[in-house]
Amino acid sequence: xNHDAYPDNYIRAILNSVKSIAMVGASPVNVxxxxxxxxxxxxxGYDMIPVNPGHVGKELLGKPFVASLSDIxxxxxxxxxxxxxxxxxxxxxxxxxxxxxPKVIWMQLGARDDVAAAKAEAAGIKVVMNRCxxxxxxxxxxxxxxxxxxxxxxxxxxxPAPTQGMRLSLNRMSVGxxxxxxxxxxxxxxxxxx
Numbered sequence: 063x064n065h066d067a068y069p070d071n072y073i074r075a076i077l078n079s080v081k082s083i084a085m086v087g088a089s090p091v092n093v094x095x096x097x098x099x100x101x102x103x104x105x106x107g108y109d110m111i112p113v114n115p116g117h118v119g120k121e122l123l124g125k126p127f128v129a130s131l132s133d134i135x136x137x138x139x140x141x142x143x144x145x146x147x148x149x150x151x152x153x154x155x156x157x158x159x160x161x162x163x164p165k166v167i168w169m170q171l172g173a174r175d176d177v178a179a180a181k182a183e184a185a186g187i188k189v190v191m192n193r194c195x196x197x198x199x200x201x202x203x204x205x206x207x208x209x210x211x212x213x214x215x216x217x218x219x220x221x222p223a224p225t226q227g228m229r230l231s232l233n234r235m236s237v238g239x240x241x242x243x244x245x246x247x248x249x250x251x252x253x254x255x256x
Contacts (some may be wrong), residue, residue, distance in 0.1 A: 065179060065191050073198050075165050076188060080139035081109055083195075084131060085143030086153050088112035090122045095114075096144040097122070099170075099196040106199060111138065130158045142167040142174060142195060150175035154182050163187055170194055 063072075083103060089096045090112075095220065104110040104123055112122040115129040128134055131153070141157050141164050142149055150169060157164055158181070167182045169175070169191040179189040199205070 063183065063189065065189070066176070066195070070188060073193070074202050075189065075192065076140070076168075077195065077199055077202065080166060082111065082136075082138050083108050083140045083142050084111040084113050084134060085144055086113045086131070086143045086253065088114050088117075088127070089144075090117055090120055090121055090127075095170075098126065099142070099144070099194060103199070106184060106247045124137075131160060137162050137232045138164050140164055140168055140195075143166045144170045145173065146171050147175055151178045151181075154178040158182065158185055158186075167189065167194070168195055171197075 085096060085100050085103075087096055088100050091097060094211070100110055100112065101123060104125075110123070110125055111134055112125055112127045113129070113131060114127055117127040118129050120127050130136070135192070138160070141153065143153050145153065147206075150173060154167060159168060163185060164187060166188045167179075167190075169179075169189075171192055171194050174191045176191075179191060182189050
């Protein structure tokens, strides 16, 4: 997998297939980015599990904190790592000891560990690095366009205004425009593979 540019279908398939997400590094402080991402994903119907040993005994939006992935006690589809890159490998190693294994390990914006990613992929786990599932969900559902952001998705219908627990369709077609170096590389790699 080219971790510099993910095809929209790869991200879309992940967000459509996962139901439960353990967020490692979740914070109950309502001005922290992890709080916003946790709340947003919970409001979209994902079963969110906050993982942070410093907050055990507290709750985040009614969900009790657990100290580690092994304390969850049930299968988890995705591990969302909201930690610095230097803390990723121990989280991935703990995830690899879970039974069953998670389907996805997602590293938040600014977080990347290619060695940890290769280890997870060798075990059959999909990996996303340096991306935010909140942003990707909003972009692929065109929900983010409600805020005036060009999501590079096209539809003749405007995305509905989201309501509590509403899962929006992630099947809107992505279009060109707003090119970035990463999208240019992805297009080049795709044409070379054809």
